[in-house]
Amino acid sequence: MKKDRRIDKSKNALKDALILLMEEKEFKSITITEIVHLANLNRGTFYKHYPTQEELLNELIEDVLSDLVSSYRDPYITVPNFDVGKLSSSSVKIFDHVERYSRFYTIIVNSNVLPGFQNRICQVLKELIQSDLIKLMPNPEIDCSLLSSYNAYALFGLIIEWVNGGFIFTPHQMADQLISIISYQSPKGTAETAKGTNSTG
Template sequence: MDNYHDRRVRKSKIALKNALMSLLQQKNLQQITVMEIVQTADVNRGTFYKHYQYKEELLEEMVDDIIVDLIDSYRNPYQKGENISVDNLNVSAIKIFDHVENHADFYTIIAKSNALVGLQNQICRQLTDLMKEVVQQYQEPEGIDLNLLASYQAYAIWGLIIEWINQNFKYSAAYMSNQLLTILQLTRYS
């Protein structure tokens, strides 16, 4: 019975998050009502209020889920405990573009609308923190502040993601990973 209940809760939350995402493609969060969310999700208001007090709480959980997945995607190549560098990194190890592709609607809303103002900064801060983890593994290059280096790399990756979104995901995630790897290799030796 407990497993059944857990599945129902997950299913309801997924439906509510998908409904909110669908509505955010049409209008800003402030314009969306709880009634619209539950109607789109095909659940009752009681189900919504069983899990969330406000629509902002639903959005926050949805964003948190996506950020956790972003972190996991970024850390994927480093999980085997190996020291990864540009020299031994391969395209299949870069998972960040797979993550963006899997959450294309979310990232498109962030990049192309004012529906989720402030989330671009939150994503960039998270990317910067992830970059700091990586650059701290290396000896500080003379004259380069590691915080500035991490920020530079984070915003460069975010720029690639934004350009990919603006081109309506014209390229595959593998192509974008290959481009990032090529850029990293070029800039490493220039």
């Protein structure tokens, strides 16, 4: 079935309007009237797609998380023998993802509009690392859950620093920094350990 671009356009306008409003006020105080007015749409269009403001927010969140997952996996999902030690900055896409949703990330880092969402992002990253990349870690002395948590929160810490700094670096520069940090933390001459440092994106 062919996708209706008009539907996507309307939905995106409503999501953009919601983000703009969340920059100014708490979500629970945002009305449908405010959303449609800012999106230059009518209430009928809103209700055609969403029964409530909460449903609009939920779809926005799912968009962000879905794009986060695909961006994180981009460097390795089609690579048979992935080696994090051979990552290039051009293959790291997670910072492009954050830039795409920069206003959303600024909101969740700098306000309490979505309490707990930072932890939700870290949990998604942890699950990705544990399911996709932990198999590259050959050291049985390191607990897989602790290792994935360490990498997930370290990566999100870089994102928070980038947001708080006003995005002064480009996504490419952030990818360069991530790779440099991974290389710095990995003991020289131990490729297996380098593979175990899985803060990639």
